Structure formats: C-alpha cells, structure tokens
Amino acid sequence: MSSFYLHIPFCQSKCDYCDFYSQPLGSQKELQDYVDLLLLEVDLLAHKWPGRGPLETIFFGGGTPSLLSSQQVGSILRRLEAAFGLAASCEISLEANPGTVDYDKLRGYRQAGVNRLSLGVQTLDDHQLHQLGRIHSASQARQAVTAARQAGFDNLSLDLIFALTNQDLLQLEADVAGLLAMQPEHLALYGLSFEPGTPLQQRLQQGVVSEPDDQFYADSYLLIDRLLNEAGFEHYEISNFARHGYRCQHNQAYWQRRTCLAAGCGAHSFIADGYGERWLNPPSLSNYCRRLKSGGLPLELLETFDRDAAMAEYVYLGLRTASGVCRAEFQQRFGTTVDAVFASALEKNEGCLRLQEDRFRFDLQGWLIYDHLISAFL
Numbered sequence: 001m002s003s004f005y006l007h008i009p010f011c012q013s014k015c016d017y018c019d020f021y022s023q024p025l026g027s028q029k030e031l032q033d034y035v036d037l038l039l040l041e042v043d044l045l046a047h048k049w050p051g052r053g054p055l056e057t058i059f060f061g062g063g064t065p066s067l068l069s070s071q072q073v074g075s076i077l078r079r080l081e082a083a084f085g086l087a088a089s090c091e092i093s094l095e096a097n098p099g100t101v102d103y104d105k106l107r108g109y110r111q112a113g114v115n116r117l118s119l120g121v122q123t124l125d126d127h128q129l130h131q132l133g134r135i136h137s138a139s140q141a142r143q144a145v146t147a148a149r150q151a152g153f154d155n156l157s158l159d160l161i162f163a164l165t166n167q168d169l170l171q172l173e174a175d176v177a178g179l180l181a182m183q184p185e186h187l188a189l190y191g192l193s194f195e196p197g198t199p200l201q202q203r204l205q206q207g208v209v210s211e212p213d214d215q216f217y218a219d220s221y222l223l224i225d226r227l228l229n230e231a232g233f234e235h236y237e238i239s240n241f242a243r244h245g246y247r248c249q250h251n252q253a254y255w256q257r258r259t260c261l262a263a264g265c266g267a268h269s270f271i272a273d274g275y276g277e278r279w280l281n282p283p284s285l286s287n288y289c290r291r292l293k294s295g296g297l298p299l300e301l302l303e304t305f306d307r308d309a310a311m312a313e314y315v316y317l318g319l320r321t322a323s324g325v326c327r328a329e330f331q332q333r334f335g336t337t338v339d340a341v342f343a344s345a346l347e348k349n350e351g352c353l354r355l356q357e358d359r360f361r362f363d364l365q366g367w368l369i370y371d372h373l374i375s376a377f378l
Contacts, residue, residue, distance in 0.1 A: 001087065002052040003253040004080060006038060007264030008062040009285065012100060016133035016203075017161075019195035021266035021283035022063040034265075035072045037292045039079045041263040044297050046083035049271065052259060053084030057091045057250035060114075066096035070108025077113045091116055091249040093157075098144035099136030106144075106151035116248075117148050118157040118188070124178040125171060128164050131209075133199065138178075145182045155246060157186035162224060163217045164192050165209045172220055176227045185246035189224060189239050191217055218368055225364060236322045238367045255317045257310075264288075268302070275310035278303040307334065311341055315377050319353075320370070324361030345376035 010025035025031060046052075058080060060073070077092065093116040094109060106117070123129055124138040136144075148156055158179050162172055179187060194201040194211060203209045212220075225235055233241040237255065240248065253260050257276060262269040266283035270276060280302040281288060291298035305313065311334050318325035330338045338360065339346065346353065352366030352373055366373055 001054060001056045002084070003057040003059070003250055003258065003260040004055050004084070005059045005061060005250075005260055005262040005264075005267055005269075006065075006076065007262065007267040007281075008034075008060060008065040008068060009265045009283075010034070010062070010067055011064045012067065012097070012135055013133070016131070016199040017192060017195065019198055020063070023285070025067055031067060032072070033289075035068070035076065037289060038076060038263050040292055041297065042076070042079045042083050044292075045261050045263060045269075048297065048299075049261065052261060054087040055080060055084050055090055056087045057253055058086075058093070059250040060094040062095060064097045064100060065094050066100045066105070070105060070112050073109055073114060074112035091155075093118055093248070093250055095120065096144070097134075097136060098141040099134070101144055101147065103147040103150055106147050106153070110152045115153075116155040116157065117153045118159065118186075119144055119148070120159045121145075121179065122159055122161045123164060124175050125164075125167075128167070131165065132161070142182065145184075155186070156182075156184045157188055157248065158182065158184045160187060160189045160224075161192050162189055162220045163212045165212065167212070167220075169216075169219060169223055172223060173227065176224060180227075180231050185243050186248060187228065187233065187241045188248075189241070191221070221368055222364070234322070235364075238320050238370060252321075255321050257314060257317060265298075269299070275305040275307055276313075277301065277305065310334070311336075312378050315342065316374055319360065319362050319374060319377075320367075322361065324359040327358050327360070342377055348376045349373050 009022045010031060011022045013024055014022060058077070060068070073094065080086065092114050094114045095118045097120050109117070119141070121141045122132060122134060124141065126138050129137065145156065160175060160179060192212070194204045200209070204211060228241045229235065233243060235241050236247050237251070240251065242248070257270070257272055259272040260270050262281070265281055265285050265288040267281045269279040271279070279299045281298045282300060288298045314330065314333070315325050315338065325338060327338050346360070349366070352362055354361050354363055362370065362373065
C-alpha cells in the first residue's frame with residue numbers, strides 16, 4: 001500500500017510569504033492541459049513502480065488545488081483508482097483557498113470522492129490577510145466552512161499562521177477562538193517565515209515590516225498549545241492538532257517514511273524500498289510538459305539513502321510526532337539500537353527528551369527549539 005500526492009502549481013495570485021513552486025494561472029485551457037498531463041503521469045508512474053496499490057491516502061496540494069473543477073478532480077481520482085486501486089478507507093484530501101470555493105464546487109468535490117478538506121484560513125484578521133497577500137476575507141473563510149459542512153464534509157482542517165507582524169497575544173487568542181468556533185476536526189499551524197525572494201522578505205529588508213522576536217514566537221506557540229489542548233485537541237505533531245480519530249493520515253505516511261508517489265511539476269516521491277529513495281519532478285513547467293509529451297517521466301533521482309542516512313531521517317521525523325521513536329521498532333528496522341547509534345545525541349538532549357513506554361519523545365519545550373535540538377542527530 002502507498003500514498004499519492006498531486007501538486008497543482010497554479011494560484012489565482014501568489015501570496016506574499018509563499019516560496020512553494022506555483023505561478024498565476026493563465027487560462028482554463030492551461031489548467032486542463034495540465035490535468036491531461038497528470039493523467040498521463042499517473043499511468044507512467046504505475047508502470048514504473050507496479051504493485052504499489054491500493055492507495056491509502058491521496059492529497060491534492062499546491063499552489064491552489066481548488067482552482068480545479070470537480071470534474072477535473074473526479075477524472076484524476078478515477079485514473080488513480082484504475083492505475084493503483086483505492087483502499088476502502090482511503091483518505092482523500094484537497095487544499096482549498098476560501099476565496100476560490102462555493103457550495104456547488106465543494107459539493108462537487110465531495111461527490112467526486114474527496115473526503116477531507118484543508119482550508120487555508122491563515123488568520124481571521126482582514127488587515128493581516130491583506131498584508132499576507134491572501135485573496136480572501138475573514139467573512140469568506142467563515143462562509144467556506146459553512147459551505148463545506150453543507151456540502152457533506154465531516155473531516156475539515158483549518159490552517160493558522162501565527163507570529164504575524166505587529167500581532168499581539170490577544171489578537172492571536174482571538175484568531176484561535178474564531179477557528180475553534182468553526183468546530184474543525186483538525187488544525188495545522190505555521191509560524192510566519194520570511195523566505196528568500198518573497199515579497200514579504202523584501203519588505204522586511206526595506207524596513208517596511210518587522211520580524212517578531214523569538215520570545216513572542218515562543219509565547220505564541222505555547223498559547224496555541226494551551227488553548228487547543230483545553231478545547232480537546234491532541235497535539236500529535238509539532239505543527240498539527242487533531243480531535244480524536246482525525247489525524248492526517250497522509251502526513252503520517254511522510255513522518256513514518258512510507259512510500260508516497262507524487263505527480264505534478266515540483267512534486268517529490270519517496271520510495272521506501274531498501275533504505276529509501278527520494279525522487280523529484282524539477283520545478284519547471286516547460287520541462288514537465290516537454291518530458292511527458294515525449295512519453296517519458298520528468299523524474300530525477302534526488303537522494304538514495306544508505307543505512308546511516310535512513311536512521312537519521314527516521315529519528316528526525318519520528319521526534320516531530322507525539323508518538324516519538326520506538327526503540328523496539330527502530331531495532332527491528334535497522335538491526336541496531338537508538339541508544340547505540342545516537343548515544344551522544346541522546347545525552348545532549350537529555351533535558352528535553354523523555355523515555356516513556358520504550359519511546360523517545362521531545363517535550364513541548366523541545367519541540368519549540370526542535371531545529372536546534374535535532375541537529376545533534378543529523
């Protein structure tokens with residue numbers, strides 16, 4: 001069994017903070033031509049890596065996948081089912097921008113087979129939405145949630161960006177309260193980052209905006225954790241919270257290093273055979289089109305893992321999660337122990353790393369400085 005990711009590299013307009021591979025959509029014909037290429041790529045991937053089904057999870061990411069029509073989404077899902085098969089409980093997620101959906105479109109997605117919706121709300125402050133370059137308003141975000149429920153979605157994830165410029169903790173608490181009022185099953189949070197080459201980073205360099213300091217970032221993260229735990233959410237990964245039974249199965253496949261095939265310009269595949277391989281579709285739409293139209297896959301081998309690299313990534317990903325790293329599972333997979341391989345790293349992280357029920361886990365403070373602490377394992 002495997003997972004499948006589809007990258008839709010088009011947006012109505014690109015957000016000021018985003019450094020993912022995407023570009024403004026030129027026309028509906030351009031979008032349909034891209035869907036036709038995705039269908040071809042699915043068949044070629046099934047031929048290159050046979051026997052990978054049935055698929056347990058499918059994820060439409062981007063970009064803005066909600067620019068796709070329900071008919072286009074349906075055609076992609078039918079092709080995936082024909083090529084790989086779908087597990088009876090297959091989780092099928094689609095990211096949506098609240099400014100691009102209405103009841104009819106969402107109902108069409110649900111009827112096509114999408115059973116999990118991820119809405120990019122980001123914040124419920126209209127001024128902040130404008131600063132981020134989002135195309136929707138807070139009112140449209142609330143309307144999109146209402147429409148999603150009316151369309152039959154009972155697995156809804158909302159995105160929240162925190163540590164925004166000129167934000168204070170009272171404003172952040174109001175954002176969290178507003179999201180909780182929508183009663184989502186899942187919440188994904190992201191600290192605002194100033195990525196090189198983005199308009200937001202350029203405004204930072206020009207002194208137009210300022211970057212929140214480390215203390216405000218930490219206070220924000222801890223506030224969100226407290227509010228969501230009080231509301232009954234499980235903090236199951238550094239950046240993700242879920243009600244019981246609603247963890248994102250697709251993301252868990254990534255964190256557990258399970259096979260995930262990927263189609264679309266800029267997409268990454270991970271093949272779990274041996275110690276693992278990572279493949280890339282280079283982020284060039286012209287190259288992507290040219291390679292597929294000539295009958296070949298646009299894939300390039302990005303990384304082949306040896307045992308040491310696989311062990312390091314296994315720990316790196318496992319410690320992001322509340323499940324942590326199981327000593328017995330590690331030994332079964334790699335024929336050695338976490339304690340032996342990472343003795344020095346375990347000692348350095350002793351203050352923030354807990355051993356419970358034969359699992360190593362970071363505590364909340366450890367997650368807060370995860371990038372610093374995990375470097376000892378890499």
